[in-house]
Amino acid sequence: MGVSPANFTSAGATSQHLIPGVYSRRNNVGAGSGVSTGNLVIIGASMGGKPLSLLKFSDVADAKEGLVSGDLLEAVAHAFNGSTQYVPQYVYAMRVNNGTKAxxxxxxxxxxxxxxxxxxxxxxxxxxxxxxxxxxxxxxxxxxxxxxxxxxxxxxKKSFSIVYAGEGESATCTIGSTGLTLAAFDEQSAPIAAEALSVSWEDCETVSELVSRINDTGFYLATLIDTTENVATSKLDHVSNVALGDTAVIFNSDVQxxxxxxxxxxxxxxxxxxxxxxxxxxxxxxxxxFTGGTHGTSNVADYSAALGVLETEDVQIISTPSVDADVHSLISDHCTQMSTVSKKMERTFIVGMASSTTIAQGVAEAKSLNTELGSVVITGANANSPLTGSAEDISPAMLACKVAGVESNLNMSVPLTNKVLKVNSFSKKYKSSELEEMIAGGVMPFGENEEGNLVCIRGITTYQSDNLIMNERSMIRSVLYMDRDLRKAFHARTGTNTAPSESGVIQVLLNKAQSWLTNDLITQDDNGNNVFDVSVRFDADKTYLTFSRYVRAPNNFTFITGTNKVYSSTVEI
Missing domain, CATH: 2.60.40 (Immunoglobulin-like)
Structure with missing residues (x-):
């Protein structure tokens, strides 16, 4: 092997890299832009739309025209109607069923x-x-x-005409796929060699050039009818032995x-x-x-193919109307792979299970996924269809698509917690003990808040250990965004030969950190620093930057203690 890879060891992990670029790794420690932030893609089966292609929609009507019908259309429509306050500017969709054209x-x-x-x-x-x-x-x-x-x-489409002006008794014209042939004949029907003309389309690429070539013979008079520039001779209609005479014969491009x-x-x-x-x-x-149009299949292999296509696309959130646990596992694995040091295209997901799912089953799936990048929904809802306007029951998977639409319109650090959803009711009203069981198990819960609004109770991930950054969707989204943002800031440095400058590297970090603070992504330390524990090390063609930051946490809890006393006094006279 030639050049040795650059080793990147940090946060208890090691990776090796040969491709020049900016790489980052998350080092999440629990408490003691330039880049896209919320591009949502929903993958599923639909009646219409180009299969395995990223389709961009600006509203429900746009999606209906492109997807025609099916679960994918319904999911996209619900994503646009997750909330009256948080409405996505765009929703992307990918049709997994590889239908064919008629x-x-x-x-x-x-x-x-x-x-x-x-x-x-x-x-x-x-x-x-x-x-x-x-x-x-x-x-x-x-x-x-x-x-x-x-x-x-x-x-x-009339292209040109020909009049025969030679000495022969008759003449003919033949046009084929490779060229034109003119032939003249005497009274005995013998060919007149001097008046013959054979022109290939390679020699005369345009009709105007062909007309000039014919007129140069002196035996045929050609007139250009279609004066459009650069009309191709190869697009002329094919004819065989058309008789020519002293009256103009018109040749067309009707097929074209x-x-x-x-x-x-x-x-x-x-x-x-x-x-x-x-x-x-x-x-x-x-x-x-027309005939031959097919719907195509939408099995696990089709979802896998769709996720393969998504590897090169700029998306940050994935959802699906599918309730298949195998599909959920594929999406989870995809997000994990795309969020590695080498892939550098971090993304998260929200999926939902079937309507009959119990809390125990939901917790089991959350434990199976066990990732800070994803969330599981087991609660269904009754909501007005964005397509028909009528009230209908929707599955937890459809509710997940609604929630994903809301999140795509939220600032990264703003949690889903307590966001009002556009539903009429939830499929079940949970007890406090059930909500606690769901949160502890990594299942995103829904219900009524104290004002009676229908909300997401807490924007929780499926991560099973106790680490707030990994447990809270808003915090992990902030981290993923800041990783991408900082890489982009350093990208222009790759491939240059500027002298090593610790202050220069740190200044780029400080500039980015200030923007993170402005966007409420981080919290300053007690000394007013946006980032701290900053270290820069140079080793040949490698630069190592390490630092710490406080990721902005959501305001989940407010604890109030009031001491109540009985007033008494003694008055002495």
Whole structure:
């Protein structure tokens, strides 16, 4: 092996690195930007939307248009409606079920001419229907989907014309996929070699160049009709032995005009040549439906594939309408891997279980996950559907998506605790002892606060040991953000050869720490320092920076003690 890796040992862990960059590790000690903060992605199954792609939505209507229907759409809609006060600017979604597009092939006789695919993916695209027929001039095409129709008429494209002006008795023109051929014949139908012309599309890439080449022969008079710049000769309609004479014969690019018309229509995606033949397809006798659209599967392997795609995306919170424990485990493992020193793309998750889940079952899942990066919800709710407006029962998984939407709009250090949720009621009213059991077991609880509002009782993680930074979602979110923020501040230093400067490194840290204080992410020590125990060490191409900070804790408890006494006095006369 060549160059040796750089060792990074701190906080009781060691890692080795060969790729230059800024790396950080969390050293959480219990009590005694530049970068994205709340990009939420929800992964699940939907009727529409491109599979395994990060889809960005700005509101429920936008999501409905893109996802059509399904659990993923409902989850995204609830994320936008988690609270009346905290509404995400955007919610990202990823469709895990790898559906396929519907399509149809236009033919000329038995020859395949065009393959047309739907714009969307899924079984619903089989409801697209199309009718190609004679137009006022040229062709007319109508595309219809669920009663919504669009028609384009007058589909044709005249490109150029040719008049034969030679000495022969007749002449012909042939246009194919590779070029054009002009041939002239005498009275005995013998070819006139001097008047023959063969042009390849490599020699004449545009129609204007082709017209010039034809006119240079002196035997044929070509006129450019389509004056659009750089019209490709390769897009001309194919013809065979078309007779030429002293009357202009027009040659078209009608197939390309049809491609262009279809490509601009609603519900149509790709329009491509099925082969090499550019001849106008046969007209339909009526509507023809698209076929081949499929829904796709949404099993654990599909979720795994989606999480693989998410590895390169800028997201910080993951949720899902799935109640599958295996899916939850995959998401947890994904967040753990992405939050390592090498991956440097820290993220958290909130998942929910089935509606019938008991506290014991919820605690068991929390113990199984046992991570500061995730939270588990076992409480369902009754809420108005953002899609229909009617009240309906939603699963704990859907409530988790609501809560994730709220959190994505919160400042990192602001806890979910006591945030009012947009629900009509929760599926169960817990006793104090049950709430304590849930919190102690790492299950996020919900209920009524003292004002009677329906709230998250405490924004707790599944981390099973006693460490407030690891137990509180707001604190771990703050830490993850500050890690990313500090790395970005030092990123420009990588690849430079500036002289080692302890004061320079510390100043970058101090500047960042001041911004963290301004954003309520940290608390100063008793001496007014934003960070303390700062140390910088240089070793060849390696710089080691260590420091301590007090992560801002939520105000969970206020304890009041009042001493009550009975007043008495003695009056002496």
């Amino acid at each position: 399509s149809r092939i236009l033919k000329n006789g038995s020859t395949d001419v065009l393959t047309i695919t739907s714009a969307d993916w899924g079984v619903h695209t089989n409801q697209i229907k199309m009718w190609l027929q004679a137009g006022t001039t040229g062709k007319k095409v109508t595309v219809s989907y669920k009663g919504e129709s669009e028609t384009v008429d007058n589909i044709l 005009a049809l491609i262009d018309a279809l490509s601009g229509m609603n519900y149509i995606g790709d329009v491509t040549l099925a082969g090499t033949s550019r001849v106008m397809p046969d007209e339909d006798v009526g509507y023809v439906y």
